[in-house]
Amino acid sequence: MKKLILSLLLLAPLFALAQNQTKPYLNLEDAQRITAAATEKAKAEGWNVVIAILDDGGHLLSLQRMDGVQIGSVEVALAKAKSAVYFKRPTKVFEDAMKAEGGGRIATLPNAVAIEGGLPIFKDGVIVGSIGVSGVTSAQDGIIAAAGIAGY
Amino acid sequence: MKKLILSLLLLAPLFALAQNQTKPYLNLEDAQRITAAATEKAKAEGWNVVIAILDDGGHLLSLQRMDGVQIGSVEVALAKAKSAVYFKRPTKVFEDAMKAEGGGRIATLPNAVAIEGGLPIFKDGVIVGSIGVSGVTSAQDGIIAAAGIAGY
Amino acid sequence: MKKLILSLLLLAPLFALAQNQTKPYLNLEDAQRITAAATEKAKAEGWNVVIAILDDGGHLLSLQRMDGVQIGSVEVALAKAKSAVYFKRPTKVFEDAMKAEGGGRIATLPNAVAIEGGLPIFKDGVIVGSIGVSGVTSAQDGIIAAAGIAGY
């Protein structure tokens, strides 16, 4: 398990220290384009979900709840997105680690969510925000989140 | 005991299906139409804001943060909208009451926000949700929120 | 009061939309330089305080508590700094507004602190973080915070 986490950390894009000390960021237009791509995939599959987009500080840029989604999915989508941007990694990494270990250690890590459906968003190797999806199965949530990133 | 619970479970759906016992509600399309109307007014005035739309349970249907808005406005817009739907009244009602009284009593009221910019949304006299706006002055936030309602 | 808030908003540096969609940010060296300048002033006056520096998302870059400071000042310094970066304005703006109004409206604004000692930090007109100071009187806290900014 330790090896698994280590490998994933090594794969994570490194923080690019811009010479002029600036960093890229998401704007609302980006968030809407990502949400539109995720929504298109969700509709094509007939899956209704909440889609949340956060900035690099973990603050909401946009959120959209499709009709009929359980109200609990609002906070789940937000928590998945928060976990993804706070830890610069997909929530599935924590899910896989908990499954591999068969224990609950990661449940004691503040802000970590170990359910697929949260993905960090990078630009030029720098984290700029995240997407969190909730409403169907966690694997399906993850597919929609990935479709959103593909539309960035 | 098991039988009793079973019987009660079988009776439960009947309550939900009682004739005429329905309530109107907002869907995502409504939320998007209201947000679009509010956004149009905001852009016309050159005001950048967060616009949050909640359902009748106080849960997010949609949120959108325009570029350059202070991050604090995310929670403020949410809190204004929550106050409006929790108390079925504009947040300006609490603002006026606090000004008239000159004291801080209302600040002890759970979920009450006494800053203009939150409005309840009604349909056929029934509350269906709310809008919360934050980003410019509270009076301007209120103008944008009203423009949103007008587009419903 | 409305006029006062409006004027302050107009004075606040506008968000500079960089053409290449990047923004400046604080690093640890900046935070340490700001903290050192604030500490120098605090020591010169014989005032013991907590000094917190946050990034543009409201997350801690550094914190330092001088000896003998009440433990409550840790959270106060953090809250002042959070208010300053969340609302892009000094906490004194909220303090003055509450005094002018004689009421408690601003106490219903999430994350707003109306006690001097929190200041936003800007670079090229863009918010990059904040400083929060607590330990002596709020006016003295404010003097130390300003000394910190001057050292940026």
Added chain:
Amino acid sequence: MKKLILSLLLLAPLFALAQNQTKPYLNLEDAQRITAAATEKAKAEGWNVVIAILDDGGHLLSLQRMDGVQIGSVEVALAKAKSAVYFKRPTKVFEDAMKAEGGGRIATLPNAVAIEGGLPIFKDGVIVGSIGVSGVTSAQDGIIAAAGIAGY
């Protein structure tokens, strides 16, 4: 009744002044020396981390976030340090216990973190505070925390 309280109040200072009834404590200089030793090890290894030092009441003495560290590590470092001082033991003790047990019981223990990287700090057998480190793998976080203690 008033007299009784008065008498008790008059007696109170005597408890505090009882001979030898003192406890050792960390000051800011200690915290900075511990942080410097941890930082030196972190830099030697090329590991970027958050380093938090708490006093014996679990309140922050100092915190420092190196550049490029995920924002989630701020709360993780604080939580690890809190766990270490609240339970007077390394967070690795909880980690090992959860692994050995294969269950999630410890995740229900308030303030317990079961991820290596938090260490209590003792002086003359008395707990005086703790260090919490987060940013790399938990084993690496633990190495940095130990280097900090060694510098005390």
